[in-house]
Amino acid sequence: MLNTSFYYRTNSLIADTFPVAQIAHEVGTPLYLYSLKRALHNYYTIKEAFDGANIQAHIHYSIKANGNLALLRGLIAAGAGMDAVSGGEIFRAITAGASPDTIVYAGVGKTMAELRYAVEQRIGWINVENRDECDLINAIAGTVGVRQRIALRLNPHIVANTIPNIATGHGGAKFGLSMNIIEDILRDKHLFPHLDFAGIHIHIGSQLHDIAETAEAVKIARDLAFRHGIKTLDIGGGFPVAYQDGDELPHPSAFAQVIAPLVNGLDVMLEPGRGIIADAGILVTEVQYIKKQDWDTFVIVDAGMTELIRPMLYEAHHSIIPLEQRSGDSERVQVVGPVCESTDVFARQVPLVNPQRGDLLAVMTAGAYGMAMASNYNARVRPAEVMISASGLAWEVARRRETWEDLIRGEV
Ligand SMILES: Cc1ncc(COP(=O)(O)O)c(C=O)c1O
Incomplete structure (x- = not known):
């Protein structure tokens, strides 16, 4: 689900002019990244x-x-x-x-x-x-x-x-x-x-x-x-x-x-x-664990239904791709979140090549009804949002990641 703003250059996913991994390393994950x-x-x-x-x-x-x-x-x-x-x-x-x-x-x-x-x-x-x-x-x-x-x-x-x-x-x-x-x-x-x-x-x-x-x-x-x-x-x-x-x-x-x-x-x-905004946004997430058991490979990432609920709410499809492409044969894996719900699954047949702990993945076409529906369920903080400018040449954190303090603000 690549387009004029999200594309690969020498195996690295680029957003306008920036390697997505560079932004993810600076801001952390999970992270919404938008192209104005x-x-x-x-x-x-x-x-x-x-x-x-x-x-x-x-x-x-x-x-x-x-x-x-x-x-x-x-x-x-x-x-x-x-x-x-x-x-x-x-x-x-x-x-x-x-x-x-x-x-x-x-x-x-x-x-x-x-x-x-x-x-x-x-x-x-x-x-x-x-x-x-x-x-x-x-x-x-x-x-x-x-x-x-x-x-x-x-x-x-x-x-x-x-x-x-x-x-x-x-x-x-x-x-x-x-x-x-x-x-x-x-x-x-x-x-x-x-x-x-x-x-x-x-x-x-x-x-x-x-x-x-x-x-x-x-x-x-x-x-x-x-x-x-x-x-x-x-x-x-x-x-x-x-x-x-x-x-x-x-x-x-x-x-x-x-x-x-x-x-x-x-x-x-x-x-x-x-x-306007669906294909202008991606959700970037980091692989926390790989769990192979029985006939399944679970790729457990640091985003879940709290960041993007569409797959769980509507059975909506979002393509999931690596920030850095590897050569080799892909296997079909389940990409799942950390939330304590068995529906917290992004997709069940995602082709990934030799997925590893620490890999960064992009959930594509996530700009619409993504962050807008994000929640604090499981006392999870809502992610940061980064906006790349209209020129494609600059980016800024448009909304900082929440903190644990944000989670209890307003309570007695
Ligand atoms: C009244 C109304 N207008 C506009 C929209 C936006 O729809 P979409 O995001 O599909 O363009 C909605 C979505 O639910 C709506 O209910």
Whole structure:
């Protein structure tokens, strides 16, 4: 799963211009390593795909995928807006320098305090998933003295062909509002004088493979928008990312070409997360032990489900490769973490050549939903994050490794 930023040069894994092992030796492991250059490349690929299809799309990076401030700053400087799902993410976006009016805020369970913060900060959009939210936001906006722009999140009842746990637009999902409820709200919009019903929002899932499903959902949302004179369509995120060699996935331009004829006359917003940062990040880990027993070889590393839970949560595949390639025949090993859970296995058939204690490995395509989902389970400290600059010529620790003191901070 190599790309323009992560590649081998004379058997050593390089990140932009730096041997990954050099950074790992300086910072220690486990370690998340990101390439801002690659993230910006992905951002511009999506932007140019939509520009090329004559859609003026506003890209709002989905902070949930990876909220590191260095990343947010880089994307904001490139012109991205932000997509937040909590008060904390709005705070992160504003701290990183986002102008509040470029922030959209979604979520099924926004609290009163979060909504108040969002309205007081004058954020651009609130994506509403519940009629009661309309009451709350209307009341808050009235008190603050503003008219809050909102988009109603439609559940288009489309079953996206993706990992079931990351499909969100089907009838049984908790996300969004059914068509009849949205029609009722829009019929009653005079009851909400402090709301500007300016948009329709959809997001049918992540890692979307099937452009036809996206087109179908966009068509349903577009028709709804047209019926009510609504001018903005937020079509969410979901651009797919290759996690293994040979994954054949639609390019953003394929989505743009299919969507373009459907959204004539509408403003379009996008909320990509994974598509921007997944392949711009790797998790670097050190082999602690090799255990050969019965018919298995276990390669026990110093990262686990506490650093990257996707394989354990979704059975997601991540390629695992050595920082220094060895010649010889590879054997198939289980790469496992140190966490006290039998599910703490990254992968079961990883080809490695003569793995040794002290070897450094890279878990590839780990930039999205990696550190963002990291935990302190087993009282493990969360790893450091390193960002390589947009030029590819400098790096810095963008977030220091936690300490044991961090683990008990806040406890009595
Ligand atoms: C509403 C919404 N927008 C955007 C995203 C980002 O999705 P992705 O990272 O697949 O682009 C998500 C992910 O769950 C989401 O729920």
